[in-house]
Amino acid sequence: IQALCAMILIIINRSTLAIDISSLTLDLGLGEKLSTDPEALESASHDYGHIVTKTPTAVLKPAFTDDIATLIVSAYNHSTPFSIAAKGCGHSVRGQAMVNNGVVISMTSLKNGVIVSGNSSSGFVADVGSEQLWIDVLEATLKHGLAPVSWTDYLHITVGGTLSNAGISGQTFRFGPQISNVYEIDVITGKGQFLTCTAKNNSELFHAVLGGLGQFGIITRARIPLEPAPQRVKWVRMLYSDFSAFTRDQERLISINGRKDDKAVDYVEGSLMMGSSENWRSSFFDPANYSIIISLITTHGIIYSLEVVKYYNDQTRFTVDEELQLMLKGLNYIPGLMFEKDVSYINFLNRVQAGEEELRSQGLWEVPHPWLNLFIPKSQIENFNDGVFRNIVLKRNITSGLVLVYPMNRNKWDDRMSAVIPDEDVFYTVGFLRASGFDNWKVFDDQNREILKFCEEARIEVKQYLPHHTTKEDWMKHFGPKWKAFVERKSMFDPKSILSPGQGIFNSN
Numbered sequence: 001i002q003a004l005c006a007m008i009l010i011i012i013n014r015s016t017l018a019i020d021i022s023s024l025t026l027d028l029g030l031g032e033k034l035s036t037d038p039e040a041l042e043s044a045s046h047d048y049g050h051i052v053t054k055t056p057t058a059v060l061k062p063a064f065t066d067d068i069a070t071l072i073v074s075a076y077n078h079s080t081p082f083s084i085a086a087k088g089c090g091h092s093v094r095g096q097a098m099v100n101n102g103v104v105i106s107m108t109s110l111k112n113g114v115i116v117s118g119n120s121s122s123g124f125v126a127d128v129g130s131e132q133l134w135i136d137v138l139e140a141t142l143k144h145g146l147a148p149v150s151w152t153d154y155l156h157i158t159v160g161g162t163l164s165n166a167g168i169s170g171q172t173f174r175f176g177p178q179i180s181n182v183y184e185i186d187v188i189t190g191k192g193q194f195l196t197c198t199a200k201n202n203s204e205l206f207h208a209v210l211g212g213l214g215q216f217g218i219i220t221r222a223r224i225p226l227e228p229a230p231q232r233v234k235w236v237r238m239l240y241s242d243f244s245a246f247t248r249d250q251e252r253l254i255s256i257n258g259r260k261d262d263k264a265v266d267y268v269e270g271s272l273m274m275g276s277s278e279n280w281r282s283s284f285f286d287p288a289n290y291s292i293i294i295s296l297i298t299t300h301g302i303i304y305s306l307e308v309v310k311y312y313n314d315q316t317r318f319t320v321d322e323e324l325q326l327m328l329k330g331l332n333y334i335p336g337l338m339f340e341k342d343v344s345y346i347n348f349l350n351r352v353q354a355g356e357e358e359l360r361s362q363g364l365w366e367v368p369h370p371w372l373n374l375f376i377p378k379s380q381i382e383n384f385n386d387g388v389f390r391n392i393v394l395k396r397n398i399t400s401g402l403v404l405v406y407p408m409n410r411n412k413w414d415d416r417m418s419a420v421i422p423d424e425d426v427f428y429t430v431g432f433l434r435a436s437g438f439d440n441w442k443v444f445d446d447q448n449r450e451i452l453k454f455c456e457e458a459r460i461e462v463k464q465y466l467p468h469h470t471t472k473e474d475w476m477k478h479f480g481p482k483w484k485a486f487v488e489r490k491s492m493f494d495p496k497s498i499l500s501p502g503q504g505i506f507n508s509n
Protein backbone atom coordinates (compact mmCIF):
# COMPACT_ATOMS: atom_id res chain seq x y z
CA ILE A 1 0.00 0.00 0.00
CA GLN A 2 2.85 2.32 0.93
CA ALA A 3 4.56 1.72 -2.41
CA LEU A 4 1.28 2.34 -4.23
CA CYS A 5 0.74 5.62 -2.33
CA ALA A 6 4.27 6.72 -3.19
CA MET A 7 3.66 5.91 -6.84
CA ILE A 8 0.35 7.83 -6.90
CA LEU A 9 2.09 10.79 -5.27
CA ILE A 10 4.79 10.76 -7.94
CA ILE A 11 2.17 10.62 -10.71
CA ILE A 12 0.16 13.45 -9.11
CA ASN A 13 3.31 15.56 -8.68
CA ARG A 14 4.39 14.92 -12.23
CA SER A 15 0.99 15.78 -13.74
CA THR A 16 0.69 18.86 -11.51
CA LEU A 17 4.04 19.98 -12.79
CA ALA A 18 3.11 19.26 -16.40
CA ILE A 19 0.06 21.52 -16.07
CA ASP A 20 2.17 24.17 -14.41
CA ILE A 21 4.75 24.08 -17.16
CA SER A 22 2.16 24.92 -19.82
CA SER A 23 0.66 27.67 -17.68
CA LEU A 24 4.16 28.89 -16.83
CA THR A 25 4.83 29.27 -20.52
CA LEU A 26 1.76 31.51 -20.80
CA ASP A 27 2.22 33.35 -17.49
CA LEU A 28 5.90 34.05 -17.78
CA GLY A 29 6.17 34.81 -21.44
CA LEU A 30 8.83 32.16 -21.94
CA GLY A 31 6.99 30.91 -25.01
CA GLU A 32 8.77 28.22 -26.99
CA LYS A 33 11.88 28.68 -24.90
CA LEU A 34 10.30 26.36 -22.32
CA SER A 35 10.04 23.19 -24.31
CA THR A 36 8.47 19.81 -23.71
CA ASP A 37 9.60 18.59 -27.09
CA PRO A 38 10.53 14.86 -26.75
CA GLU A 39 13.89 15.42 -28.44
CA ALA A 40 14.84 18.17 -25.96
CA LEU A 41 13.69 16.02 -23.01
CA GLU A 42 15.64 13.04 -24.33
CA SER A 43 18.81 15.04 -24.76
CA ALA A 44 18.51 16.43 -21.21
CA SER A 45 17.98 12.99 -19.72
CA HIS A 46 21.50 11.62 -20.12
CA ASP A 47 25.09 12.78 -19.78
CA TYR A 48 28.64 11.80 -20.69
CA GLY A 49 28.54 9.08 -18.01
CA HIS A 50 25.67 7.17 -19.68
CA ILE A 51 25.00 5.56 -16.32
CA VAL A 52 22.14 7.67 -14.94
CA THR A 53 18.91 8.58 -16.75
CA LYS A 54 16.49 11.23 -15.45
CA THR A 55 13.69 12.79 -17.42
CA PRO A 56 12.82 16.45 -16.84
CA THR A 57 9.33 17.82 -17.38
CA ALA A 58 10.65 20.62 -19.56
CA VAL A 59 13.82 22.15 -20.91
CA LEU A 60 14.40 25.90 -20.84
CA LYS A 61 16.48 27.21 -23.74
CA PRO A 62 17.12 30.73 -22.47
CA ALA A 63 17.75 33.54 -24.93
CA PHE A 64 18.60 36.00 -22.16
CA THR A 65 19.87 35.78 -18.61
CA ASP A 66 16.49 37.19 -17.48
CA ASP A 67 14.75 34.03 -18.73
CA ILE A 68 16.66 32.07 -16.08
CA ALA A 69 15.71 34.52 -13.32
CA THR A 70 12.07 34.38 -14.42
CA LEU A 71 12.03 30.58 -14.21
CA ILE A 72 13.73 30.45 -10.82
CA VAL A 73 11.40 33.07 -9.32
CA SER A 74 8.41 31.09 -10.49
CA ALA A 75 9.83 27.84 -9.08
CA TYR A 76 10.58 29.60 -5.80
CA ASN A 77 7.08 31.08 -5.49
CA HIS A 78 5.31 27.94 -6.65
CA SER A 79 3.09 26.13 -4.14
CA THR A 80 5.29 23.04 -4.60
CA PRO A 81 8.63 24.49 -5.71
CA PHE A 82 10.03 22.46 -8.59
CA SER A 83 13.68 21.56 -9.19
CA ILE A 84 15.94 23.23 -11.72
CA ALA A 85 19.25 21.96 -13.07
CA ALA A 86 21.62 24.09 -15.10
CA LYS A 87 23.19 21.95 -17.79
CA GLY A 88 26.39 23.06 -19.49
CA CYS A 89 27.57 20.33 -21.85
CA GLY A 90 26.37 17.53 -19.58
CA HIS A 91 29.90 16.24 -19.33
CA SER A 92 29.22 15.05 -15.81
CA VAL A 93 29.21 11.30 -15.36
CA ARG A 94 26.59 10.70 -12.64
CA GLY A 95 23.54 12.77 -13.56
CA GLN A 96 24.77 15.91 -11.78
CA ALA A 97 23.16 18.15 -14.40
CA MET A 98 19.87 16.24 -14.56
CA VAL A 99 16.50 16.40 -12.85
CA ASN A 100 13.41 14.24 -12.64
CA ASN A 101 10.11 16.17 -12.78
CA GLY A 102 11.72 19.55 -13.02
CA VAL A 103 13.31 21.86 -15.56
CA VAL A 104 16.75 21.54 -17.13
CA ILE A 105 18.22 24.85 -18.28
CA SER A 106 20.23 24.29 -21.41
CA MET A 107 22.89 26.91 -20.68
CA THR A 108 24.50 26.67 -24.10
CA SER A 109 21.39 28.30 -25.62
CA LEU A 110 22.68 31.58 -24.19
CA LYS A 111 25.02 33.50 -26.45
CA ASN A 112 26.66 35.94 -24.08
CA GLY A 113 30.05 35.49 -25.70
CA VAL A 114 33.50 36.63 -24.62
CA ILE A 115 34.41 40.31 -24.23
CA VAL A 116 38.06 41.24 -23.73
CA SER A 117 38.96 44.54 -22.07
CA GLY A 118 41.71 46.25 -20.06
CA ASN A 119 45.16 47.59 -20.71
CA SER A 120 48.74 46.66 -19.96
CA SER A 121 48.97 48.71 -16.76
CA SER A 122 45.71 47.60 -15.10
CA GLY A 123 45.74 44.13 -16.67
CA PHE A 124 43.44 42.44 -19.16
CA VAL A 125 40.26 40.49 -18.42
CA ALA A 126 37.67 38.50 -20.32
CA ASP A 127 33.99 38.78 -19.42
CA VAL A 128 32.75 35.38 -20.36
CA GLY A 129 29.21 34.03 -20.56
CA SER A 130 29.06 30.91 -18.36
CA GLU A 131 27.69 29.00 -21.36
CA GLN A 132 30.94 29.49 -23.26
CA LEU A 133 33.19 26.48 -23.83
CA TRP A 134 36.82 26.92 -22.80
CA ILE A 135 37.83 26.42 -26.44
CA ASP A 136 35.68 29.48 -27.31
CA VAL A 137 37.37 31.47 -24.55
CA LEU A 138 40.78 30.43 -25.84
CA GLU A 139 40.01 31.30 -29.45
CA ALA A 140 38.44 34.68 -28.56
CA THR A 141 41.27 35.78 -26.26
CA LEU A 142 44.05 34.57 -28.57
CA LYS A 143 42.78 37.11 -31.13
CA HIS A 144 44.14 39.72 -28.69
CA GLY A 145 47.35 37.80 -28.04
CA LEU A 146 46.02 36.97 -24.56
CA ALA A 147 44.79 33.88 -22.70
CA PRO A 148 43.66 32.68 -19.25
CA VAL A 149 46.39 30.83 -17.33
CA SER A 150 44.49 27.94 -15.75
CA TRP A 151 42.97 25.21 -17.89
CA THR A 152 41.32 21.82 -17.96
CA ASP A 153 42.74 19.02 -20.11
CA TYR A 154 39.60 19.08 -22.23
CA LEU A 155 38.25 22.37 -23.56
CA HIS A 156 34.78 21.40 -24.77
CA ILE A 157 33.15 21.96 -21.39
CA THR A 158 31.45 25.13 -20.16
CA VAL A 159 32.91 27.83 -17.96
CA GLY A 160 29.89 27.52 -15.60
CA GLY A 161 30.32 23.74 -15.33
CA THR A 162 34.01 23.81 -14.47
CA LEU A 163 33.66 26.74 -12.04
CA SER A 164 31.01 24.69 -10.22
CA ASN A 165 33.68 22.01 -9.64
CA ALA A 166 37.19 23.56 -9.69
CA GLY A 167 38.74 23.18 -13.16
CA ILE A 168 42.10 21.45 -12.90
CA SER A 169 44.96 20.42 -15.15
CA GLY A 170 48.75 20.38 -15.28
CA GLN A 171 48.86 24.18 -14.79
CA THR A 172 47.06 24.02 -11.39
CA PHE A 173 50.23 23.56 -9.30
CA ARG A 174 51.46 26.93 -10.54
CA PHE A 175 48.36 29.04 -11.27
CA GLY A 176 45.74 27.36 -9.09
CA PRO A 177 42.49 25.80 -10.31
CA GLN A 178 40.15 27.81 -12.53
CA ILE A 179 38.11 28.84 -9.46
CA SER A 180 41.23 30.63 -8.16
CA ASN A 181 41.39 32.60 -11.40
CA VAL A 182 38.09 34.48 -11.35
CA TYR A 183 37.70 38.13 -10.35
CA GLU A 184 33.95 38.51 -10.50
CA ILE A 185 30.85 36.48 -11.26
CA ASP A 186 27.18 37.18 -11.97
CA VAL A 187 24.91 34.72 -10.22
CA ILE A 188 21.16 34.12 -10.08
CA THR A 189 20.46 32.60 -6.69
CA GLY A 190 17.87 29.96 -5.80
CA LYS A 191 15.55 32.84 -4.86
CA GLY A 192 15.86 34.29 -8.35
CA GLN A 193 18.00 37.23 -7.18
CA PHE A 194 20.61 38.48 -9.65
CA LEU A 195 23.85 39.43 -7.88
CA THR A 196 27.30 40.43 -9.03
CA CYS A 197 29.90 39.14 -6.61
CA THR A 198 33.62 39.33 -5.96
CA ALA A 199 35.90 38.28 -3.10
CA LYS A 200 34.89 41.57 -1.42
CA ASN A 201 31.30 42.27 -2.55
CA ASN A 202 28.69 39.60 -1.88
CA SER A 203 31.71 37.55 -0.93
CA GLU A 204 29.71 34.81 0.81
CA LEU A 205 27.96 33.99 -2.46
CA PHE A 206 31.19 34.35 -4.47
CA HIS A 207 32.99 31.79 -2.31
CA ALA A 208 29.94 29.53 -2.04
CA VAL A 209 29.40 29.28 -5.79
CA LEU A 210 33.02 28.58 -6.78
CA GLY A 211 33.34 24.81 -6.43
CA GLY A 212 29.75 24.82 -5.10
CA LEU A 213 28.41 22.02 -7.34
CA GLY A 214 25.60 24.26 -8.62
CA GLN A 215 23.95 24.41 -5.17
CA PHE A 216 23.72 28.14 -4.53
CA GLY A 217 23.00 29.87 -7.80
CA ILE A 218 23.41 29.77 -11.53
CA ILE A 219 26.54 31.50 -12.78
CA THR A 220 25.83 33.59 -15.87
CA ARG A 221 29.09 35.52 -16.32
CA ALA A 222 32.65 35.22 -15.07
CA ARG A 223 35.43 37.80 -15.27
CA ILE A 224 38.68 35.95 -15.89
CA PRO A 225 42.17 37.51 -15.75
CA LEU A 226 44.23 37.23 -18.93
CA GLU A 227 47.96 37.25 -19.56
CA PRO A 228 49.99 37.48 -22.74
CA ALA A 229 49.58 34.14 -24.50
CA PRO A 230 52.63 32.05 -25.33
CA GLN A 231 52.97 31.05 -28.97
CA ARG A 232 54.41 27.58 -28.70
CA VAL A 233 55.29 24.89 -26.17
CA LYS A 234 58.11 22.44 -25.59
CA TRP A 235 56.34 19.28 -24.50
CA VAL A 236 58.33 16.45 -22.90
CA ARG A 237 57.51 12.98 -21.61
CA MET A 238 59.85 10.91 -19.46
CA LEU A 239 59.32 7.30 -18.42
CA TYR A 240 59.90 5.81 -14.96
CA SER A 241 59.73 2.30 -13.59
CA ASP A 242 60.13 3.47 -9.99
CA PHE A 243 57.08 5.20 -8.50
CA SER A 244 59.09 6.94 -5.75
CA ALA A 245 61.45 8.49 -8.30
CA PHE A 246 58.46 9.53 -10.42
CA THR A 247 56.65 11.31 -7.55
CA ARG A 248 59.88 12.79 -6.16
CA ASP A 249 60.56 14.37 -9.54
CA GLN A 250 56.97 15.59 -9.93
CA GLU A 251 57.14 17.18 -6.48
CA ARG A 252 60.45 18.82 -7.28
CA LEU A 253 58.99 20.32 -10.45
CA ILE A 254 55.95 21.78 -8.68
CA SER A 255 57.94 23.31 -5.83
CA ILE A 256 58.29 26.85 -7.15
CA ASN A 257 58.73 30.40 -5.93
CA GLY A 258 55.34 31.79 -6.91
CA ARG A 259 53.56 31.87 -10.26
CA LYS A 260 56.04 34.32 -11.81
CA ASP A 261 59.00 31.99 -11.17
CA ASP A 262 60.60 31.91 -14.62
CA LYS A 263 62.75 28.96 -13.58
CA ALA A 264 59.63 26.81 -13.28
CA VAL A 265 57.92 24.68 -15.90
CA ASP A 266 54.36 25.64 -16.87
CA TYR A 267 52.61 22.29 -16.74
CA VAL A 268 53.17 18.98 -14.92
CA GLU A 269 51.03 15.87 -15.31
CA GLY A 270 51.65 12.15 -15.18
CA SER A 271 49.96 8.91 -16.16
CA LEU A 272 50.25 5.15 -15.88
CA MET A 273 51.25 2.92 -18.75
CA MET A 274 50.26 -0.71 -18.40
CA GLY A 275 48.60 -3.57 -20.21
CA SER A 276 48.42 -3.77 -23.95
CA SER A 277 49.85 -1.03 -26.11
CA GLU A 278 46.33 0.14 -27.13
CA ASN A 279 46.17 1.79 -23.71
CA TRP A 280 49.25 3.93 -24.07
CA ARG A 281 50.38 3.94 -27.69
CA SER A 282 50.37 7.54 -28.83
CA SER A 283 51.91 9.81 -31.37
CA PHE A 284 54.27 10.92 -28.63
CA PHE A 285 56.50 7.87 -28.73
CA ASP A 286 58.69 6.97 -31.63
CA PRO A 287 57.45 3.52 -32.80
CA ALA A 288 61.11 2.46 -32.76
CA ASN A 289 60.80 2.53 -28.96
CA TYR A 290 57.62 0.44 -28.69
CA SER A 291 59.45 -2.85 -28.13
CA ILE A 292 61.56 -1.46 -25.29
CA ILE A 293 58.48 0.12 -23.67
CA ILE A 294 56.54 -3.14 -23.98
CA SER A 295 59.39 -5.10 -22.42
CA LEU A 296 59.59 -2.59 -19.53
CA ILE A 297 55.84 -2.92 -18.93
CA THR A 298 56.17 -6.72 -19.01
CA THR A 299 58.98 -6.56 -16.43
CA HIS A 300 57.54 -3.92 -14.09
CA GLY A 301 53.78 -4.18 -14.64
CA ILE A 302 53.39 -0.41 -14.60
CA ILE A 303 55.51 2.34 -16.17
CA TYR A 304 54.92 5.93 -15.07
CA SER A 305 54.97 8.71 -17.63
CA LEU A 306 55.88 12.21 -16.43
CA GLU A 307 54.71 15.00 -18.71
CA VAL A 308 56.16 18.51 -18.62
CA VAL A 309 55.62 21.64 -20.68
CA LYS A 310 57.51 24.89 -21.03
CA TYR A 311 55.84 27.73 -22.93
CA TYR A 312 57.80 30.03 -25.21
CA ASN A 313 57.37 32.84 -27.71
CA ASP A 314 59.44 34.72 -30.29
CA GLN A 315 61.54 36.43 -27.64
CA THR A 316 62.43 33.22 -25.78
CA ARG A 317 62.67 30.78 -28.68
CA PHE A 318 66.46 30.72 -28.69
CA THR A 319 66.79 30.13 -24.94
CA VAL A 320 63.88 27.83 -24.15
CA ASP A 321 65.73 24.57 -24.83
CA GLU A 322 68.57 25.48 -22.52
CA GLU A 323 66.17 26.66 -19.81
CA LEU A 324 64.16 23.47 -20.06
CA GLN A 325 67.30 21.31 -19.86
CA LEU A 326 68.25 23.14 -16.65
CA MET A 327 64.80 22.55 -15.17
CA LEU A 328 64.91 18.85 -16.03
CA LYS A 329 68.51 18.34 -14.92
CA GLY A 330 68.90 15.63 -12.30
CA LEU A 331 65.51 13.99 -12.91
CA ASN A 332 65.63 10.24 -12.45
CA TYR A 333 63.74 8.90 -15.46
CA ILE A 334 64.91 5.76 -17.25
CA PRO A 335 67.98 6.85 -19.24
CA GLY A 336 67.17 7.39 -22.89
CA LEU A 337 63.42 7.39 -22.36
CA MET A 338 62.69 11.07 -22.77
CA PHE A 339 60.51 12.12 -25.70
CA GLU A 340 59.99 15.63 -26.96
CA LYS A 341 57.54 17.58 -29.10
CA ASP A 342 57.26 21.18 -30.18
CA VAL A 343 53.69 22.31 -30.90
CA SER A 344 51.62 25.49 -31.02
CA TYR A 345 50.05 26.67 -27.76
CA ILE A 346 46.51 26.14 -29.07
CA ASN A 347 47.28 22.62 -30.30
CA PHE A 348 48.74 21.75 -26.92
CA LEU A 349 45.75 23.09 -24.96
CA ASN A 350 43.26 21.50 -27.34
CA ARG A 351 45.13 18.16 -27.37
CA VAL A 352 42.19 16.00 -26.26
CA GLN A 353 40.10 17.03 -29.27
CA ALA A 354 41.91 14.70 -31.68
CA GLY A 355 41.27 11.78 -29.31
CA GLU A 356 37.59 12.75 -29.10
CA GLU A 357 37.24 12.80 -32.88
CA GLU A 358 38.86 9.39 -33.18
CA LEU A 359 36.66 7.87 -30.48
CA ARG A 360 33.55 9.43 -32.04
CA SER A 361 34.46 7.97 -35.43
CA GLN A 362 34.66 4.52 -33.81
CA GLY A 363 31.38 4.97 -31.90
CA LEU A 364 33.33 4.90 -28.63
CA TRP A 365 32.54 8.41 -27.31
CA GLU A 366 28.88 7.94 -26.40
CA VAL A 367 29.52 4.98 -24.09
CA PRO A 368 29.36 4.59 -20.29
CA HIS A 369 32.14 6.37 -18.39
CA PRO A 370 32.37 5.00 -14.85
CA TRP A 371 35.03 7.55 -13.85
CA LEU A 372 36.58 8.00 -10.45
CA ASN A 373 38.57 11.15 -9.66
CA LEU A 374 40.35 11.47 -6.35
CA PHE A 375 42.55 13.90 -4.43
CA ILE A 376 45.14 12.09 -2.29
CA PRO A 377 47.45 13.60 0.34
CA LYS A 378 51.12 13.43 -0.65
CA SER A 379 51.97 11.47 2.52
CA GLN A 380 49.72 8.60 1.34
CA ILE A 381 50.56 8.43 -2.34
CA GLU A 382 53.05 5.54 -1.94
CA ASN A 383 50.41 3.53 -0.06
CA PHE A 384 47.99 4.36 -2.83
CA ASN A 385 50.41 3.11 -5.47
CA ASP A 386 50.98 -0.19 -3.62
CA GLY A 387 47.39 -0.76 -2.58
CA VAL A 388 45.47 0.57 -5.57
CA PHE A 389 47.64 0.80 -8.70
CA ARG A 390 49.55 -2.42 -8.07
CA ASN A 391 47.18 -4.52 -5.97
CA ILE A 392 43.81 -3.61 -7.41
CA VAL A 393 44.13 -2.03 -10.86
CA LEU A 394 47.05 -4.08 -12.18
CA LYS A 395 45.76 -7.39 -10.83
CA ARG A 396 42.22 -7.24 -12.25
CA ASN A 397 41.80 -8.29 -15.79
CA ILE A 398 39.82 -5.26 -17.01
CA THR A 399 41.04 -2.44 -19.23
CA SER A 400 41.77 0.44 -16.95
CA GLY A 401 41.68 3.27 -19.51
CA LEU A 402 43.65 6.43 -18.98
CA VAL A 403 44.90 6.87 -15.40
CA LEU A 404 46.23 10.35 -14.57
CA VAL A 405 48.45 11.11 -11.54
CA TYR A 406 49.85 14.54 -10.76
CA PRO A 407 50.47 16.79 -7.76
CA MET A 408 49.24 20.27 -6.84
CA ASN A 409 50.01 22.88 -4.21
CA ARG A 410 47.32 23.58 -1.62
CA ASN A 411 48.36 27.23 -1.30
CA LYS A 412 46.97 27.88 -4.79
CA TRP A 413 43.44 27.04 -3.56
CA ASP A 414 41.21 29.36 -1.55
CA ASP A 415 39.79 27.60 1.49
CA ARG A 416 36.82 30.00 1.68
CA MET A 417 35.47 28.43 -1.52
CA SER A 418 33.23 25.38 -1.46
CA ALA A 419 35.71 23.08 -3.27
CA VAL A 420 37.11 20.36 -1.02
CA ILE A 421 40.75 19.23 -1.03
CA PRO A 422 42.97 17.22 1.36
CA ASP A 423 44.54 18.98 4.30
CA GLU A 424 48.18 18.73 3.18
CA ASP A 425 50.46 21.25 1.47
CA VAL A 426 50.86 18.98 -1.54
CA PHE A 427 48.23 16.56 -2.77
CA TYR A 428 47.80 14.42 -5.86
CA THR A 429 44.93 14.07 -8.24
CA VAL A 430 44.35 10.58 -9.59
CA GLY A 431 41.81 10.21 -12.38
CA PHE A 432 40.58 6.80 -13.49
CA LEU A 433 39.10 7.91 -16.81
CA ARG A 434 37.40 4.69 -17.77
CA ALA A 435 35.20 3.90 -20.73
CA SER A 436 33.18 0.69 -20.82
CA GLY A 437 30.53 -1.13 -22.79
CA PHE A 438 26.83 -0.58 -21.98
CA ASP A 439 26.64 -4.06 -20.47
CA ASN A 440 29.77 -4.06 -18.31
CA TRP A 441 30.13 -0.63 -16.64
CA LYS A 442 29.22 -2.21 -13.29
CA VAL A 443 32.48 -4.17 -13.33
CA PHE A 444 34.37 -0.85 -13.39
CA ASP A 445 32.07 0.60 -10.79
CA ASP A 446 32.80 -2.38 -8.52
CA GLN A 447 36.49 -1.63 -8.90
CA ASN A 448 35.85 2.03 -8.01
CA ARG A 449 34.11 0.85 -4.84
CA GLU A 450 36.99 -1.51 -4.08
CA ILE A 451 39.44 1.40 -4.41
CA LEU A 452 37.40 3.61 -2.07
CA LYS A 453 37.05 0.74 0.43
CA PHE A 454 40.79 0.14 0.37
CA CYS A 455 41.42 3.85 1.02
CA GLU A 456 39.00 3.84 3.93
CA GLU A 457 40.55 0.75 5.51
CA ALA A 458 44.10 2.05 4.95
CA ARG A 459 43.00 5.44 6.38
CA ILE A 460 44.01 7.29 3.24
CA GLU A 461 42.15 10.60 3.48
CA VAL A 462 40.93 10.80 -0.10
CA LYS A 463 38.50 13.43 -1.34
CA GLN A 464 36.55 12.83 -4.52
CA TYR A 465 36.84 15.42 -7.29
CA LEU A 466 33.63 15.71 -9.39
CA PRO A 467 32.19 13.93 -6.34
CA HIS A 468 29.49 11.30 -6.33
CA HIS A 469 28.01 10.30 -2.97
CA THR A 470 24.67 8.73 -2.27
CA THR A 471 24.12 9.28 1.47
CA LYS A 472 23.99 12.37 3.65
CA GLU A 473 26.67 10.82 5.88
CA ASP A 474 29.04 10.50 2.92
CA TRP A 475 28.43 14.11 1.90
CA MET A 476 29.08 15.26 5.47
CA LYS A 477 32.31 13.29 5.46
CA HIS A 478 33.23 14.69 2.05
CA PHE A 479 32.86 18.30 3.19
CA GLY A 480 34.27 17.62 6.68
CA PRO A 481 34.71 20.93 8.53
CA LYS A 482 33.13 22.78 5.56
CA TRP A 483 29.80 20.98 5.86
CA LYS A 484 28.28 23.43 8.37
CA ALA A 485 29.05 26.45 6.17
CA PHE A 486 27.85 24.57 3.07
CA VAL A 487 24.45 23.92 4.72
CA GLU A 488 24.19 27.50 6.01
CA ARG A 489 24.97 28.88 2.58
CA LYS A 490 22.35 26.59 1.06
CA SER A 491 19.67 27.97 3.38
CA MET A 492 20.87 31.51 2.61
CA PHE A 493 20.93 31.28 -1.19
CA ASP A 494 18.68 28.35 -2.15
CA PRO A 495 16.44 27.81 0.89
CA LYS A 496 13.88 25.74 -1.04
CA SER A 497 16.56 23.39 -2.47
CA ILE A 498 15.59 24.11 -6.04
CA LEU A 499 18.99 24.00 -7.74
CA SER A 500 21.11 21.11 -9.08
CA PRO A 501 19.29 18.23 -7.38
CA GLY A 502 21.28 15.76 -9.53
CA GLN A 503 24.24 16.18 -7.18
CA GLY A 504 22.13 14.37 -4.56
CA ILE A 505 23.33 16.53 -1.66
CA PHE A 506 20.09 18.03 -0.36
CA ASN A 507 17.57 15.97 -2.29
CA SER A 508 17.72 13.09 -4.70
CA ASN A 509 15.36 14.31 -7.39
Ligand code: FAD
Pocket residue numbers: 048085086087088089090091092093096097098107130131151152153154157158159160161162164165166167168169213214215217218219220466500502503
Ligand atom coordinates in the same frame (compact mmCIF):
# COMPACT_ATOMS: atom_id res chain seq x y z
P1 FAD B 1 27.62 19.88 -16.60
O1 FAD B 1 27.97 18.46 -16.54
O2 FAD B 1 26.55 20.27 -17.53
O3 FAD B 1 27.26 20.42 -15.12
C1 FAD B 1 28.04 20.11 -14.01
C2 FAD B 1 27.38 20.64 -12.72
O4 FAD B 1 27.46 22.05 -12.71
C3 FAD B 1 25.91 20.29 -12.60
O5 FAD B 1 25.60 20.12 -11.25
C4 FAD B 1 25.22 21.52 -13.16
O6 FAD B 1 23.92 21.68 -12.64
C5 FAD B 1 26.16 22.62 -12.70
N1 FAD B 1 26.21 23.76 -13.61
C6 FAD B 1 26.41 23.76 -14.94
N2 FAD B 1 26.46 25.00 -15.41
C7 FAD B 1 26.29 25.81 -14.35
C8 FAD B 1 26.23 27.21 -14.18
N3 FAD B 1 26.35 28.06 -15.21
N4 FAD B 1 26.03 27.71 -12.94
C9 FAD B 1 25.90 26.88 -11.87
N5 FAD B 1 25.92 25.56 -11.98
C10 FAD B 1 26.13 25.02 -13.20
N6 FAD B 1 37.49 18.61 -15.29
C11 FAD B 1 38.61 19.21 -14.86
O7 FAD B 1 38.61 19.93 -13.86
N7 FAD B 1 39.79 19.01 -15.53
C12 FAD B 1 39.87 18.27 -16.66
O8 FAD B 1 40.94 18.14 -17.23
C13 FAD B 1 38.69 17.65 -17.14
N8 FAD B 1 38.71 16.90 -18.26
C14 FAD B 1 37.55 16.36 -18.71
C15 FAD B 1 37.58 15.59 -19.89
C16 FAD B 1 36.41 15.06 -20.39
C17 FAD B 1 36.45 14.26 -21.66
C18 FAD B 1 35.20 15.24 -19.69
C19 FAD B 1 33.94 14.63 -20.19
C20 FAD B 1 35.16 15.96 -18.50
C21 FAD B 1 36.34 16.52 -18.00
N9 FAD B 1 36.35 17.26 -16.82
C22 FAD B 1 37.50 17.85 -16.40
C23 FAD B 1 35.16 17.34 -15.97
C24 FAD B 1 34.38 18.59 -16.22
O9 FAD B 1 35.04 19.73 -15.73
C25 FAD B 1 33.06 18.51 -15.47
O10 FAD B 1 32.36 17.38 -15.90
C26 FAD B 1 32.24 19.73 -15.70
O11 FAD B 1 31.14 19.71 -14.86
C27 FAD B 1 31.80 19.70 -17.12
O12 FAD B 1 31.21 20.89 -17.50
P2 FAD B 1 29.80 20.86 -18.21
O13 FAD B 1 29.72 22.18 -18.82
O14 FAD B 1 29.58 19.72 -19.09
O15 FAD B 1 28.92 20.75 -16.87
